[in-house]
Structures are given as C-alpha cells and as structure tokens.
Amino acid sequence: MRTLAKVTAGIAGVVLLVIVGGGALLLFFDPNDYKPEIIALVKERTGRELSIPGKISLTVFPWLGVKLGEARLSNAPGFGDQPFVALQSAQLRVKLLPLLKKQVELGTVSVSGLTLNLAKDKSGKTNWAGLAGEEKDKARPAQLSALAIGGMDMTDATIVWDDKSSGVRYTFNKLTLRSGALADKKPFGIKLAFGLESAPLRGRFALDGEGRIDLAAASYQLTDAKLTMEIERGKERLAELSAELDAALPQQTLALEDIKLISHGLGASGVLKGEKLLDAPAFSGALKVVEFNPRELMNRLGIKPPQTADSSALTKAALETQISATAQRINFTKLTLRLDDTTATGSVNISNFSAPLTGFRLALNELDLDRYLPPPNDARMKNEGKPVTPAGAAAAGAALFPVETLRQLSLNGELRAAKLKAKNLRLSDAIVTLGANNGDIKVPMSAKLYEGKYNGATHLDVRSRTPLLTLEESLQGVQAGPLLKDLFGKERITGKVVMDAKLTLRGVTSAEMKQTLSGKAAFSFTDGVVKGVNIAKLLREAQVALKGQPLSAIDEPNQTDFSELSGTVTLVNGVARNEDLSAKSPLLRVTGRGSADLVNERMDYLASATVVASLEGQGGRGLEQLKGLTVPIRISGPFSNLSYRPDVEAIVKGRAQEKLEEKKQDLQQKLQEKLRNLFQ
Numbered sequence: 209m210r211t212l213a214k215v216t217a218g219i220a221g222v223v224l225l226v227i228v229g230g231g232a233l234l235l236f237f238d239p240n241d242y243k244p245e246i247i248a249l250v251k252e253r254t255g256r257e258l259s260i261p262g263k264i265s266l267t268v269f270p271w272l273g274v275k276l277g278e279a280r281l282s283n284a285p286g287f288g289d290q291p292f293v294a295l296q297s298a299q300l301r302v303k304l305l306p307l308l309k310k311q312v313e314l315g316t317v318s319v320s321g322l323t324l325n326l327a328k329d330k331s332g333k334t335n336w337a338g339l340a341g342e343e344k345d346k347a348r349p350a351q352l353s354a355l356a357i358g359g360m361d362m363t364d365a366t367i368v369w370d371d372k373s374s375g376v377r378y379t380f381n382k383l384t385l386r387s388g389a390l391a392d393k394k395p396f397g398i399k400l401a402f403g404l405e406s407a408p409l410r411g412r413f414a415l416d417g418e419g420r421i422d423l424a425a426a427s428y429q430l431t432d433a434k435l436t437m438e439i440e441r442g443k444e445r446l447a448e449l450s451a452e453l454d455a456a457l458p459q460q461t462l463a464l465e466d467i468k469l470i471s472h473g474l475g476a477s478g479v480l481k482g483e484k485l486l487d488a489p490a491f492s493g494a495l496k497v498v499e500f501n502p503r504e505l506m507n508r509l510g511i512k513p514p515q516t517a518d519s520s521a522l523t524k525a526a527l528e529t530q531i532s533a534t535a536q537r538i539n540f541t542k543l544t545l546r547l548d549d550t551t552a553t554g555s556v557n558i559s560n561f562s563a564p565l566t567g568f569r570l571a572l573n574e575l576d577l578d579r580y581l582p583p584p585n586d587a588r589m590k591n592e593g594k595p596v597t598p599a600g601a602a603a604a605g606a607a608l609f610p611v612e613t614l615r616q617l618s619l620n621g622e623l624r625a626a627k628l629k630a631k632n633l634r635l636s637d638a639i640v641t642l643g644a645n646n647g648d649i650k651v652p653m654s655a656k657l658y659e660g661k662y663n664g665a666t667h668l669d670v671r672s673r674t675p676l677l678t679l680e681e682s683l684q685g686v687q688a689g690p691l692l693k694d695l696f697g698k699e700r701i702t703g704k705v706v707m708d709a710k711l712t713l714r715g716v717t718s719a720e721m722k723q724t725l726s727g728k729a730a731f732s733f734t735d736g737v738v739k740g741v742n743i744a745k746l747l748r749e750a751q752v753a754l755k756g757q758p759l760s761a762i763d764e765p766n767q768t769d770f771s772e773l774s775g776t777v778t779l780v781n782g783v784a785r786n787e788d789l790s791a792k793s794p795l796l797r798v799t800g801r802g803s804a805d806l807v808n809e810r811m812d813y814l815a816s817a818t819v820v821a822s823l824e825g826q827g828g829r830g831l832e833q834l835k836g837l838t839v840p841i842r843i844s845g846p847f848s849n850l851s852y853r854p855d856v857e858a859i860v861k862g863r864a865q866e867k868l869e870e871k872k873q874d875l876q877q878k879l880q881e882k883l884r885n886l887f888q
Contacts, residue, residue: 239264239274250281254339256292257282271315273301284335287327292335296321296364316358322365322383330372357390365402379405392423398430409446411439417453430455435464447471460485464493472508474500480531490534497527499546518579524548536560543570550575560618568621577630609716614670619644628655632694635662647671660686660704674714677721683707688733703736703773711779722807725782733773741852743768743796743817746841769793775800782807795820802843811850813843 243260250258262277280294301315327335365383369376383402390396400415417433433453439446452465462482469476480493502522503513513522529543537559545552554570623640638655651666660683667678689702711727714720742764768791775789782805789800797820802813818838842853 239266254281256284256339262297267301268304270303270305271301272304273299273315275299283325283327284337284339286329287325287335290325291323292325292339294321294323295319298322301358312356314357316361318361319365320363322362322367324365324367325370326368327370328373332373356392359389359396360385360387360398362386377406381405387419390419390421392421395420398433408441409439410441411437413437415453426458428457460487472505474505478531488534490532492530492532494530495527497525499524499526501525502547514580515582516580517583518576521548521579545570548579556621563616563618565618565620567619568623570621570623572623572625572628574627575625575629577628578632609668609670609675611670611675611716614644614649614668615647617644617649618646633657633691634694657683658687658691660684662686675716677713679709679711679713679727681707681709681711688736699739701733701736701738701773703733703770705731705733707731723782725779725806727779729777729779731773731775731777733770735771736773737767737769738773738791739765739767740850741768741841741843742766743798743815743841746839746852746854768796768798770798779806786813789815804847809847811844811847815841815843817841 240263243264247258247260250256259280259282260276260278262279264277265275267273267275276295276298278294278296279298280291283290283292297318297320299316299318303313303315306313325335362383362385365380365385367380367383369378369380371377381403383400385398385400387398388396395418398415398417398419400413402413404411404413414436415433418431420429420431421427422429431454433455435449435451435453437447437449439448448470449468451467454463454465455461460483462480462485464480467476467478467480475498476495477498478493478495480491482489482491484490502525506513516522524546525548526546527544529540532539532541537557539555539557541555543552543554543556551573552570554568556566556568556570559565559567620643621641623638623642625638625640626636628635628638635655635657638653640651640653643650647670649666649668649670651668652664653666654661654663656662663682663684665680669676669678683705686705686707687702688705689699691705692701693699707729709727709729711725711729713722713726714724745764745766770791770793773789773791775786777784777786779785783803784806785803787801789798791798791800797818798815800813800815802811804811804813816838817840839854843850844853845851
C-alpha cells in the first residue's frame, strides 16, 4: 500500500508540476511576440510572405493546443495577388500524457474560413511546386501505437483549381466537413457538403456516412454513406443524383448502390462497383433508363428534333444494360434498347477512347426505317406553309454522305432483324454486317425478300477525295410484282426474278452518283406480265389500221404475258444499255435493244415482236394473218409517260414481202409442173 501511495503521490506531483509549469508558461510566454521570427522562417524556407494579423493562443494542460486567428500565405510569383492559402481561424489540441506512450489523442480539429487557391500556368508549372523546400533529411517518423482525434470541424471553406494549360477552372465553395471522434477500429460519423462552380455550370454535393480507420492495416473505410448531387445551369436544374456509397483504402474498392439519376426529365437507376481504383481502375454495374420521350429530351437539350415521315416516331425509348469498364474499354452487355415499336437486344463495346473502335451485336424484332426518314416534299410544304424551291431541294440533298465523319469511323458489328422495312421494301430474317475502318466501309447483307432471297455487299470507300460506292446485288426467286409496287408504287412487271448486278458510283451527292453509275447486270423473269403495254393489242390495232377498218373495243388488260423474260444490261455514266432482251409467250416472241438514260429519266428502246404459229395465247384471235411476221415496237419518252408505237410501215413491208415470197413459190411450183408434163 505504501508503494501504491508513493506512485500515486509521484504522479500527482508530476501533474502538479505540469500545471504549474504550464501556468508559468502562459504567464511569461506570449507566442504573438514571435510572429516576426515565424514570418521570417517561412520566408526563408518557402520564399512566400506569411501574414498573421490574427491572435495566436496556447493551452498547456491537459491539452497542448494552439489556436490561430486570421492568417494568409502569399501565392507563387506569376500566379496573381490572391493568397495561396488564407484562413479565418484554426485550432489544434493534443493530450500531453498519452504522448508518453507514443499515443496521439487530438481534440476536435477546427478550421474556419479556409481559402486555398491551387493553380497551374500554361507551361504546366503549379503554384505549390517547391513549397515544402528541399527535404534532404527524410528520416522515418516514429511509429505511433495509437491515434485518436476528437473530430473534424471545417466550415465555410473555399478551394479553387485554375488550370491555365487546359482552360479548366473549378471552385469548391461553402465546403463543410464534420466528423465524430476518430479512434482506431471504431466507427465514426462523417458529413461533407460543398458547392461546385465551373462556368456555366454549378452544383451542390453532400455526403453523409460512417467511417472506420485501422492503423495497423493502414485501412480506411467509408460505409453506409448517402451521396446526393445537384447540377444547375442558370436557373435550370440539369441533374439530380443520389446513391448509397461504400469505399475502402488501401483495398481500392468503391461500391455505389441504389443510384438514382434525374436529368432533363430522364430517369435512370443502377449500381456500380469499382476495384483497383488507383492501380488499374475497373468498374462493373447495371443501368436502367425508364421510358422517356426522345423528342422532348432533345428539346430540353436545345437540339431541334428531326422532321420524320411519322410524327409519332422518336416518342418512346427505354434502356437496360450491364456495364463493365476499364481505362481502355467499356462494354454494354445484356443490352435491351426500346425505341418506339422496336426492341433491340445484344451487346455494344467501345475501346481505344482516343480513336474509338465500336463493336456491336444486336438483334431486332422489327424496324421500320421509313418512319424516321424526312417527310415527302409535299408534306414539308404543308407543314411549313411554303414550297421547297429547286435550289433548296438541291441544298437539302447536297451531302449524301457525311464524308469527314465516315473517315474517322471505326466500327465492327452485326445487326439481325426479324422484320425490316426500308424505302417501303419489306424484308425478313435480315442479317447486316458492318465493318468500317477509317473511311473503308463494307456492309454485307442477306435477307428473305418477297418469297425469295436477297444477298448483297455494299462497299463505300471515302478515303480518297471522291467517294466510291460499289454494289453487288443478287436476287433469287423474288416476286417482282409486289417488290416493284412497294418500291415504286406500280407493278410494271411481275413474275419470279433472278438477278445479279455489280455497280459502281462516284460522288458525294445523289446527282453525281447517278451521272457516274456504271456496271453490269443480268436478269431473268419467269411466268409474269409486263404491265402498261399489250403487244397483241398493238398488233391488232396496226392490222385494222392497214385495212382501213374501224377498231372494235375489246375489254382486256393493258399488259403482255410472258413465260420467260431475260437479258443483260451494261451501264456507263448513268446510261443503261440492253442488246439481248428475249421474251417468250404462247403468242409472241419478243427481242429488244436500246437504252435508258437514268440521269434524265428517258428511254429509247426498240422491241421486235414476232407472232408465233400457236394462237392460243393472250389475245391470239384475229392475228392469224400476222403469223411469223416480226413487228418493231418503239418505246420512248420520259419514264413517267412512256409511249409504245408499232412500226406500221415495217408491218406493210413485211406483209408485202411475205406475199411476194408466196407468189414466187406458186410460180416455181407451176413451172415445175409444166416441166414434168413436158417430159412425160
């Protein structure tokens, strides 16, 4: 007991001695008297001017503490007159007795009115470079066995980052940081709030959560944190964000749960996890964008929505996807994108962000591209209340290809569509493969088309000054009638078609493309009709005209049936020429040759029709006298109003020649009979 009493007395004596010594120190030592020495020392070590107009106060027991009033440290030369750092007041206190055990117990660290101006000039030099001076002696500090801080209390702080080399300036203002007592392996509450300004935007951020420190493991964690954010431009609120946040160092992990984002009326939710945040950042998560109206979104963003043939197009959209990302790549997997009546599923990835390479694999239920095309000119005139002038129409179609954009495009992907409609053509089971490499663009495609099959390969080369478009097209067993009706509104020809074509076009406008269209094509139709001309009727009309008889009205379709129709076409600079047309029907055999000017949309063609011996075909009655006779038919005029004119003079000459031949044969027969009678 005596020993314990002595120890207790000793401790009491030490405490008393500290109290007495501290009191004497406070009585006889005023730190404000040493401001000139402190200012001189800072000037010597940093080259900066320190100003301390505020009062310095000390406390000794049980806390060794210092309280500093207003103070400022000047900026580096060339960075302006505003101070590098300034504060209204600060206070730091540490308990004396735990220091004897290498334990640090701090009171609440308080800072009020801090202003920190961080800057970088155009050469890349920062205003804090060399601030700490050259530290030649880098002795390792003594290891602490424990650390406890009564809390953090920072109010009304401002931090400015001004980067002249990139033209970026951020201001963090009204910054508040408060925490509960910080102790090893014990949770503490933490609250952070600040405003952010970067013209023309401003925002407000807040964080409220729980922290934990593990000194032995050098681990720092933030858990169960609520993050909120608001961003505004002028009086317009651009975005609101909230999330549950967990983060840990040195594990370098981050987890954002229950993310909710609202921006321009667009609502999104999701989760995001990050790892190796400092060494090799990698993120994964999920994103869901609820249904929104793309037209309304474009209006809010100041983008004029495009005019579309269908006014209800671009009014509904939604998105769901899984996300994984690194510093070099971002992947969207299990992607479901809905646009109006179209649903696309698949994946999209983007790599090499400095020169982006995009890949995709998408499957669509159905897509009507015509809904998204510009409306016809008459619809535009009705909507705008004024006609479209030829010059205006030419200007609207001046740029057929965005050449500069295509030259920078790197894309590789596949698109599958169960149903696809384009230029009123209806396809099914379409597969489109797209490859684009800095202006070299290849688009192979296959599809089912009007009871047949289509295969094609489009190659667009914009690497040179003048774009080159190469088309390879193949149709197998396609019903031509419904195809042409959907494409042009008229069934000019029906039947099952087989066609192969290879074409080239050069230019940047549709007019230039037409003028340079060149290549070859071969076609074959079976069991169909050519509409708009009835060759049998034309022949009867010519025959009646020759006899001077009135033409009796016969109600029959204005078309020519055929069992086979084939030929080849050569195209040079927008002019198509055919030399080997061949058509067969029960009544007629037709051959033809001529040209079609696709630029000026005019035709000059000569078809030769021969009446065959069998007259049981279409319109055969009444043409007995023309059996075996070949009749030329001139087809000419603009595409919109072609004329079909039989060559009556050729019919007369042909018939006269036929009668002459008959007379010659009759005379030869009579002569032969006389000769036989003479020698009998």
